């Protein structure tokens with residue numbers, strides 16, 4: 147089988163949401179290649195905590211005694227219990243998917259009423275369900291796909307797609323360049339030339355986080371830029387045009403247009419940069435600011451997983 151689903155950006159491309167059918171109800175979820183739990187708001191939460199969200203009514207079969215509890219690097223989190231239900235994404239069906247129903251979520255999830263939960267697409271080795279880890283949606287369907295891969299085409303300030311089981315050559319230019327993936331930490335982890343340390347491809351992270359030295363070198367070419375500790379990153383005058391940022395990954399190079407690196411206004415005519423420091427995170431994170439310049443293939447067609455990058 148193959149399928150394709152729209153990925154619609156929230157304001158300022160903060161995140162990209164896809165429609166997912168669970169037990170016949172449509173939820174709008176953040177497809178997150180940086181985590182591995184499929185969780186949704188549920189009627190088990192206090193009504194005040196789920197106001198404005200589509201909530202799961204536990205239509206599936208309960209996995210008695212199973213729980214989950216996830217904490218994200220941005221300090222947000224959620225927890226709950228587990229059901230098995232039918233999940234459909236872009237016409238691709240998992241007949242028995244572990245659906246993690248929330249009993250509690252942190253305030254940043256409650257306040258984002260566009261988002262009804264996450265569908266993780268990192269490796270199942272970091273799924274948080276206890277006492278038995280559960281498989282991601284991709285792991286459940288990959289054997290039924292024409293090709294064991296999915297591909298992200300996120301776009302700047304407009305809807306993109308996730309393709310399942312096939313590569314859409316109309317969505318990129320040039321060729322796709324592949325690099326090996328280290329799965330030891332459960333992420334789509336790779337090495338980018340000229341960017342020290344390990345990097346992960348994370349559709350669930352908004353910005354592009356790279357080492358201080360690379361960040362300082364980039365903003366040295368932005369006259370109005372400075373590090374603003376009160377904002378927690380580099381800011382600049384919203385009217386200043388920004389340089390492109392180019393990186394070599396394997397045998398290919400990807401250019402992020404400067405326009406994409408103006409993330410959002412933070413106060414008056416001051417804007418927050420889309421490139422920020424990864425120091426202290428433990429990885430570089432190639433999030434949406436980078437991914438929206440690419441067609442990225444999350445590929446398990448071979449004995450070892452690999453990532454493919456092409457210019458979008």
Ligand SMILES: O=C([C@@H]1CCCNC1)N1CCCCC1
Nearest residue numbers: 178180181218219220350351
């Ligand atoms: O929790 C996260 C992100 C948060 C945003 C959504 N994606 C997962 N991390 C990033 C990757 C390294 C570990 C921490």
